Amino acid sequence: xxxxxxxxxxxxxxxxxxxxxxxxxxxxxxxxxxxxxxxxxxxxxxxxxxxxxxxxxxxxxxxxxxxxxxxxxxxxxxxxxxxxxxxxxxxxxxxxxxxxxxxxxxxxxxxxxxxxxxxxxxxxxxxxxxxxxxxxxxxxxxxxxxxxxxxxxxxxxxxxxxxxxxxxxxxxxxxxxxxxx
Ligand code: SF4
Ligand code: SF4
Numbered sequence: 245x246x247x248x249x250x251x252x253x254x255x256x257x258x259x260x261x262x263x264x265x266x267x268x269x270x271x272x273x274x275x276x277x278x279x280x281x282x283x284x285x286x287x288x289x290x291x292x293x294x295x296x297x298x299x300x301x302x303x304x305x306x307x308x309x310x311x312x313x314x315x316x317x318x319x320x321x322x323x324x325x326x327x328x329x330x331x332x333x334x335x336x337x338x339x340x341x342x343x344x345x346x347x348x349x350x351x352x353x354x355x356x357x358x359x360x361x362x363x364x365x366x367x368x369x370x371x372x373x374x375x376x377x378x379x380x381x382x383x384x385x386x387x388x389x390x391x392x393x394x395x396x397x398x399x400x401x402x403x404x405x406x407x408x409x410x411x412x413x414x415x416x417x418x419x420x421x422x423x424x425x
Contacts, residue, residue, distance in 0.1 A: 346405065
């Protein structure tokens with residue numbers, strides 16, 4: 245029988261604490277803007293983001309994903325719970341599923357204790373049965389990525405990650421010029 249994911253909330257805010265920049269959530273530009281608004285409404289200080297992935301056209305960069313740089317515990321955590329549950333980014337909604345953004349693969353995070361306790365069952369299971377609540381969010385993220393890739397292909401934009409985005413003369417959120425969602 246397929247194992248069914250159960251979040252061990254008592255594992256100590258583990259997936260909402262970030263000690264390594266590599267583990268920072270990757271979020272879409274519209275999610276970044278929503279987080280900024282929520283942070284302002286809640287009186288949380290400035291949030292930190294860095295363009296992570298997108299497309300290049302000439303000297304212009306279109307950002308599809310930002311890295312949300314969280315140092316330590318996420319400012320939206322309240323007790324052991326997320327205070328923006330309905331509005332949190334897809335990366336949070338699908339966790340412990342994660343997307344390999346470079347190669348569009350679905351992965352499972354090894355930093356989640358439930359995952360580590362159930363590795364054998366997960367390997368042979370149908371992810372739709374093991375992660376029924378998380379899979380729809382992962383599929384939504386895949387659909388966005390695929391839609392962005394199609395737009396980029398039709399316009400001759402080149403896909404890129406990291407430094408090249410930052411070095412562009414103009415950096416624009418992709419949804420400011422095309423509808424992606
Ligand atoms: S690390 Fe896993 S078990 Fe722990 S709170 Fe996050 S999703 Fe739940
Ligand atoms: S937004 Fe919510 S789920 Fe996401 S890292 Fe912050 S507290 Fe955790």
